[in-house]
Amino acid sequence: MNTSAGSRVPSPNILIVDDTPVNVAVLAEHLVSHGFSVMVAQDGEEGIERAQFAPPDLILLDVMMPGIGGFETCRKLKSLSATKDIPVIFMTALSDIGDKIAAYKLGGVDYVTKPFHAEEVLARINTHLSLQAMQRQLLEQNQQLQQEIAVRQKAETVLAQRSQELARSNAELEQLAYVASHDLQEPLRMVASYVQLLEQRYGGKLDAEAHEFIGFSVDGVKRMQALIDDLLTYSRVGTKAKPLQATDCDAVLKTVLQSLCIAIEESGAQIQCAAMPVVQGDPAQLTQLFQNLLANAIKFRGAQAPQIEIRVEPENDFWRFEVKDNGIGIAPEYFARIFVMFQRLHNRSRYPGTGIGLAICKKIVERHGGRVWVESEPGQGSTFKFTLPQAPQTTGEAS
Numbered sequence: 001m002n003t004s005a006g007s008r009v010p011s012p013n014i015l016i017v018d019d020t021p022v023n024v025a026v027l028a029e030h031l032v033s034h035g036f037s038v039m040v041a042q043d044g045e046e047g048i049e050r051a052q053f054a055p056p057d058l059i060l061l062d063v064m065m066p067g068i069g070g071f072e073t074c075r076k077l078k079s080l081s082a083t084k085d086i087p088v089i090f091m092t093a094l095s096d097i098g099d100k101i102a103a104y105k106l107g108g109v110d111y112v113t114k115p116f117h118a119e120e121v122l123a124r125i126n127t128h129l130s131l132q133a134m135q136r137q138l139l140e141q142n143q144q145l146q147q148e149i150a151v152r153q154k155a156e157t158v159l160a161q162r163s164q165e166l167a168r169s170n171a172e173l174e175q176l177a178y179v180a181s182h183d184l185q186e187p188l189r190m191v192a193s194y195v196q197l198l199e200q201r202y203g204g205k206l207d208a209e210a211h212e213f214i215g216f217s218v219d220g221v222k223r224m225q226a227l228i229d230d231l232l233t234y235s236r237v238g239t240k241a242k243p244l245q246a247t248d249c250d251a252v253l254k255t256v257l258q259s260l261c262i263a264i265e266e267s268g269a270q271i272q273c274a275a276m277p278v279v280q281g282d283p284a285q286l287t288q289l290f291q292n293l294l295a296n297a298i299k300f301r302g303a304q305a306p307q308i309e310i311r312v313e314p315e316n317d318f319w320r321f322e323v324k325d326n327g328i329g330i331a332p333e334y335f336a337r338i339f340v341m342f343q344r345l346h347n348r349s350r351y352p353g354t355g356i357g358l359a360i361c362k363k364i365v366e367r368h369g370g371r372v373w374v375e376s377e378p379g380q381g382s383t384f385k386f387t388l389p390q391a392p393q394t395t396g397e398a399s
């Protein structure tokens with residue numbers, strides 16, 4: 001430890017309270033020659049007054065003094081807010097251990113025995129000034145930390161409130177989408193039935209143009225039904241979610257391939273499928289996920305028959321699934337956009353669809369704790385990739 005006074009505190013101020021002028025003179029001279037400022041008081045009361053008026057950095061307090069004496073002086077100093085934190089070193093001729101203990105109990109930090117050695121006093125003063133400086137620094141740092149903690153806690157509370165509000169408004173929106181889509185289905189079915197009835201009953205009396213108009217109406221109704229169905233599916237990912245359970249992806253894929261068998265046959269698609277793992281998932285949602293990706297791989301084919309590969313690899317704590325096709329591909333600027341609802345890159349007449357399929361995929365994958373993305377080049381096919389956690393997941397359960 002560096003005990004040079006000057007390097008620690010600029011000109012520390014020491015108050016010597018002692019009724020023996022010889023002691024005071026020697027000590028004061030020594031301290032001044034080592035860069036200290038020195039104040040002197042002849043007795044306890046004067047010492048308290050001086051300490052209150054201009055609080056020193058440290059007090060050297062004689063124990064045996066006429067008047068209130070060193071111990072009583074110390075007790076008073078420790079009871080006053082202006083002086084209570086000033087370190088007090090007792091100067092004593094006492095050799096009784098009980099007195100020394102009493103000195104510590106009263107709040108003294110140290111004592112020196114008379115006749116004292118000026119160098120020893122200096123060393124002790126420096127030690128206690130250093131300790132006090134460190135204590136102050138710790139106190140400041142502590143206060144700073146407390147402030148930082150308070151600021152962070154406040155920010156965390158605000159964040160938690162916001163995310164709660166967000167979750168609530170999300171749930172409300174999902175519920176709204178679900179109810180709206182559900183309620184829209186009924187009037188739409190009515191429009192479709194009556195347009196078809198019109199055609200059946202009055203078909204013979206209508207001209208070609210009227211038939212065309214009816215065709216447009218039926219087509220519009222069908223498109224709207226498809227949209228409502230997809231919207232319902234989208235909102236159900238959150239609102240009607242089942243708890244995650246051990247799900248065999250081999251079985252999931254088998255179901256998907258069966259339900260797509262007509263599209264596979266018509267397009268002449270070749271599908272290669274690796275052995276699939278068992279994951280913690282919602283079987284209906286994983287079926288939906290694979291079905292959307294495979295249906296797209298078939299739908300967005302190029303001139304050749306679709307060649308589709310379904311692969312899976314372990315990656316850290318996840319499985320990384322890939323659905324690779326040899327279709328028309330996607331330009332990089334659309335990679336993020338296609339996962340947003342209603343985002344389509346093609347004319348409906350060429351590639352029919354609602355633009356909700358990939359948004360559903362994203363929502364399903366994220367509910368399972370994974371992520372989904374695409375790698376592609378126009379004309380070079382696309383590979384849709386998604387991850388699912390390998391370890392059992394408890395998050396994302398139906399609420």
Ligand code: ADP
Binds near residue numbers: 325328338344359
């Ligand atoms: P939809 O298939 O109903 O159009 P999706 O959300 O499934 O809606 O897909 C959004 C868009 O992403 C599609 O319109 C298409 O432009 C593009 N896309 C999706 N899958 C593929 C794919 N395998 N190859 C090329 N483009 C694709």
